[in-house]
Amino acid sequence: MRLLQLFPALTVKNYRIFWITQWVALIGFWLQLTAQQWLVYTMTDSAFLLGLLSACQFAPSLLFTLFTGFWIDRHNKRKILLGTQCTYIAQAALLGLLLWTGNETYLWILFFAFFVGSIDAFDMPARMAFMPELVGKKALHSAISLNSANFNLTRMIGPLLAAFLLNYISYSSIFFLNALSLIPIVIAYTRMNVNSVVEEKPESHPLKEIREGLLQAHKNPVIFKNLIAAGLVSGLILNLGTYGPLFADRVLHAGINGFGSILFAAGTGSMICGVLSAMASRQFSRKFIFGNAIACGLTLMAVSHVSFQIPALTIFGILGFSLTLFLINCNASIQMASPKEYLGRIMGLYTFVFLGSAPFGSLLVSTIIEFIGTSMGLLVVGALEIGLLSIFARPDEKK
Structure with missing residues (x-):
């Protein structure tokens, strides 16, 4: 129990259940994503068509998240998340079945990428808006940090495991494994004792509600400026997949292995930051968050003229740490500043800005x-x- 007390969010039973099942689900997610990317590359031998796959998966975040936010505010978030997990299972099983029967085509895989992105447009803002209900605002910073540590650790394990498994099993089996990995979290959502109260509101036009959410975000300087910072950091610094391969090949002259090392170094820094941040429950100031965003740019500038692998990987580890420290505190600050009745819409706006800026920044x-x-x-x-x-x-x- 003393170990749990180091991480305030883990003292909440419902969050412990969520956190443990997320480990399994996220490894399944990275298994499918890695296998899907390799499948498309082997089918097409085209960098452009591989990029189009990513675009199809991110497109729904641009198209739908502003609209899903107001819908999330009107419905029970736990039930929404239960529905999204069941839909994830369905898409993974259908994609596995498509390959198992030998009917896969590039267009079908694009369709399923868009399908997953559409589920994400509901799941991501709903999950962020659900966290304060799950752990309370005092442990919110710890919960967001642990979620980040989970995501980054599984990002390191999942692709390596997928590469190993693909030597022995088929692509369809990988997708079926992802479907199975989601079952524990579905069970967890059904058994969580969370009073997700939804206040009755008079019916109004969706566009009016979206506009109210946008106005709420604009008039609150904490939300507005953190959203801008999140968009800039996501678009310009977080795109490791854009500049990482070029840096590994043209500067380090280390090829694909160098790129893998860069991702591993950044992921290690991110994971360490997530674990350390999860031990804290304090709310950091806007100046601290802004300073971390600036540090991300300075770190990228520092690595720009390093041509030796060990120093470069060390700096990329620092970059991963700085990025995660910024994102954790930026997200927590926005959630803490958001009125409960607007949280779904503001998290939808956060998803829209965070994911939507990535293609343009790239x-x-x-x-x-x-x-x-x-x-x-x-x-x-x-x-x-x-x-x-x-x-x-x-x-x-004055802040």
Whole structure:
């Protein structure tokens, strides 16, 4: 029990059940994502078509999250999450069945990528809005940190496990395993004793409710400026998949193994940050969060002219730590500042900004690197992030 007391969120029984089952579910998620990417690459031998796969999975976040937010505010969040997990199981099983029967095509895989992204558009904002109900606001920071540690540790394990398993079992078996991995969390949601009260509200037009959520976010400087910072960091710094392969190949001259090492180093830094942050329950100031966002840009600038692998991996580990420290506290700060009746809409807006900025940021980063080179490009991207943050997201002096 003394170990549990180090992590405030784990003292809550319902969260412990959620956290343990998330381990299994997230490993299944990374198994499917890795297998799906390799499958498309082997089917098409095209970097563009592989990128289109990712675009199809992120597109629903741009299309739907502003609308799903107000719907989440009107419904029981635990039941929404129970529904999304069951739908995840259905898509994984159907995709596995498609491959098992030998009817897979690239277009079918694109369809299922869009299908998963559509479920994400409901699941991600609902899950974030559910956390305060699950653990209470005092343990919210700890819960978000543990969720981040879970995500980053399974991101390190899942792809390696998928690569190992694909030597012995089929792609369809990987997708069936993902479906099975979701069963424990479905059972957990059915047994959680969470009083997810939904206040009765008069019927109003969805666009009016969305507008009210946007106005609430805009007039609250904590929410508004943190949303801007989240979009800038996500779009310019978090795109390791865009600049990581180029840095590994052109600067470190280490090829795909170098890129894997970069992801592992960043993931290790992220995981360490998640575990350490989970021990704290304090609410950090806006200046602290802003400083972490600036640190992400400075770290990218620092690595831009390092050409030796060990120092570069060390800096990428620091970058992973800084990114996770920013994202944990930014997310927690937005949730703490959001009125309960608007939380679903504001988390939908957070999802829209966080995921929606990634494709545009990736295009901008790749264009800058293409024109001025990898090292100089990363230096410019880091400086650009710092400049934009200073103009649009700097906290008020009195804060």
